[in-house]
Amino acid sequence: MADSTKYSDRSIPKISLHDFESRIDEITAELVAAAESDGFFAVTNHGISVDEVEQQFAAAEQFFSLPDDIKSTVPFTHKNTGWEKAAQIRPSTGKADQKESYQMQYGSNMDGKWLSEETIPGFKKQSLEFMHKCQGVSAKLMTCFARGLGFDDEYFIRAHNVERSNVQTVLRMLHYFAMDPMVPVPEGYYRAGAHADWDFLTLLFQRPGQSGLEICPGREAFTEFGLGDTWTKVEPVAGEIVCNIGDLLMSWSDDRFKSTFHRVKTPADPATDYFGPRYSMAYFNQPNTDCEIQGPLKKYPMVTGQQFNEAAMKRNYAALEAKKASMAVGTAQPVAVA
Numbered sequence: 001m002a003d004s005t006k007y008s009d010r011s012i013p014k015i016s017l018h019d020f021e022s023r024i025d026e027i028t029a030e031l032v033a034a035a036e037s038d039g040f041f042a043v044t045n046h047g048i049s050v051d052e053v054e055q056q057f058a059a060a061e062q063f064f065s066l067p068d069d070i071k072s073t074v075p076f077t078h079k080n081t082g083w084e085k086a087a088q089i090r091p092s093t094g095k096a097d098q099k100e101s102y103q104m105q106y107g108s109n110m111d112g113k114w115l116s117e118e119t120i121p122g123f124k125k126q127s128l129e130f131m132h133k134c135q136g137v138s139a140k141l142m143t144c145f146a147r148g149l150g151f152d153d154e155y156f157i158r159a160h161n162v163e164r165s166n167v168q169t170v171l172r173m174l175h176y177f178a179m180d181p182m183v184p185v186p187e188g189y190y191r192a193g194a195h196a197d198w199d200f201l202t203l204l205f206q207r208p209g210q211s212g213l214e215i216c217p218g219r220e221a222f223t224e225f226g227l228g229d230t231w232t233k234v235e236p237v238a239g240e241i242v243c244n245i246g247d248l249l250m251s252w253s254d255d256r257f258k259s260t261f262h263r264v265k266t267p268a269d270p271a272t273d274y275f276g277p278r279y280s281m282a283y284f285n286q287p288n289t290d291c292e293i294q295g296p297l298k299k300y301p302m303v304t305g306q307q308f309n310e311a312a313m314k315r316n317y318a319a320l321e322a323k324k325a326s327m328a329v330g331t332a333q334p335v336a337v338a
Contacts (some may be wrong), residue, residue, distance in 0.1 A: 005265075006230045012038050012215070014240070018045035020140055024147075031141065032148040035245050035253075039260035040215050042240040046137045048130075050238050053205050056130045060173040060279055062120050063102055071102070074113045080170055081105050081113045090193030092263075097192045099176045099264075104131065105169065106162045131171045134203055134283040135162055137241065141201060142285075149253055150296050159291035159305070160200065168286035168305060176212070176278035181270035191278070192264035196222075198312035199246035203283040206236035210278045212264040213242070222250040222259055223315070231263075248287065248308055254295035 013034040017027060034041035063071070068085065076084035085100040104110060104127055114124045142156035162169055176191045191212060196219070206213065214231040234242055250259040264280075267273030287293065287305035294302040303311070 008230050008232050010038075010232050012232070012234060012242075013041040015041055015043050016045045017043055017047070017137070017140055024144065027140075028144040028147050031144045032257075035145070035148070035249075035257035037258070038215070038217060039245045039250075039258035040234070040242065040262070041244075042237070042242050043137070043141070044240055046140075046241055048133045048137065048241070052130065052133065055126065056173075056281060057205070057207060057279055059120070059123055059126055060102075060175065060281065063115075063123065063173065064100060064175040064279075066115075066119070070115070070119065071100075074102075074115060076103070077113070079105070079109050080168070081109055090190070090195050092195060093188075093190050093193035095188050095190050095193065097190055097264075098266075099174055099191060101172050101174045103170050103172045104128075105171075106131065106167050107165055109167070127171065131169075131283070132162075134171065135160075135169070137203060138201060138283070138285050141243065145201075145249065145253075145257070149256075156200070159287045159293075160285055161288055164288055166289040168289060168309065170282075170284045170286065172282045172284065174278075174280045174282065176264060176280075178277040179267060179275045181267070181275040185266060185268060189266055190263075191266050194261050194263040196259045196261050197244060197246040197284065198248060198309070199284040199286045200248040200252070201285045202244050202246055203285075204242040204244070205281040205283075206242065207279050208236045208238050209274070210276065210280075211235055211274045212267070212278055213262065213280075214265050215244075215260050215262045217258060217260045219250075219258060219260070221255050222247040233265075234262075246284070247312060248293065251300055251308070252293055252295050254297040254299040256295075 013030065015027060015030045015034065020027065071083045074082050076082040081103050083102045086096045086098060088097045089095060090097060139157050142160065143153045146153055146155040160169060213234045215234055216231045244262065245257045245259050247259045249257050267275045289304060289306035291305045292302055293305065293308055294300065
């Protein structure tokens with residue numbers, strides 16, 4: 001598959017959370033600057049060790065190595081939990097991403113969606129512990145974003161209370177299938193098509209050596225496409241969490257903070273691209289269903305967490321239908337996704 005992508009050598013900001021309490025004003029300024037420009041940044045000294053991240057990756061490998069008939073006993077549901085394989089179709093491509101994923105939440109949302117203890121001993125306990133570690137990092141970032149927008153320190157933390165039954169936050173483990181570098185890539189094959197996340201904030205864990213993530217800034221409003229044509233590679237680095245603003249925070253900030261398009265590039269050149277199996281983990285901070293969402297300038301009408309997610313899914317579906325229609329007549333054009 002020919003690749004005519006244009007690239008820039010821009011780098012995303014790297015922000016240390018070391019000595020957080022005494023440096024919170026400095027960290028807040030750095031995070032706000034990153035959110036207003038790139039929408040992507042990497043955090044270091046965040047309190048989750050490299051070993052702890054690798055232990056969760058090992059658990060992901062265990063899960064994805066199981067036969068499909070076992071994984072299919074915990075299928076993906078409308079509650080955003082469970083396992084799916086080559087089922088997520090991006091409006092930007094009109095094709096299914098060539099990957100599988102398993103999505104985990106807190107509490108009763110996972111009833112019937114955990115494999116048995118005998119299948120993978122300790123998997124549930126370890127995964128929930130890792131999720132709580134991610135929530136701890138998220139809380140620090142939420143405090144800073146609340147300060148940056150003029151809210152009280154606990155404002156966003158209250159809206160993402162994972163102890164409540166109506167939590168929507170998700171840990172998604174992802175496995176992109178290995179490809180043979182000696183075989184031409186099939187037309188229409190995509191690891192993960194260009195998209196913006198619709199959550200509040202995403203924490204992404206990558207494995208060093210398993211490259212592919214690319215970002216493309218260009219949106220001025222969370223409801224528009226705004227995709228540019230110049231991409232930037234974000235290489236995995238041990239000890240870093242790559243974070244990106246989601247559409248929810250873009251809306252909640254009255255479009256001040258940017259939700260940036262990104263993708264996982266389909267490998268094309270054996271000399272430069274990674275063709276092996278690729279694992280990543282995304283922690284999607286999503287608000288409680290009943291929390292009220294409106295920015296300080298009230299640019300958008302107030303909605304609840306549940307209403308925002310429902311609207312995002314409707315936009316996604318409408319964009320996908322538009323993409324299919326344009327492909328059918330051979331005039332595919334960029335379409336809005338969220």
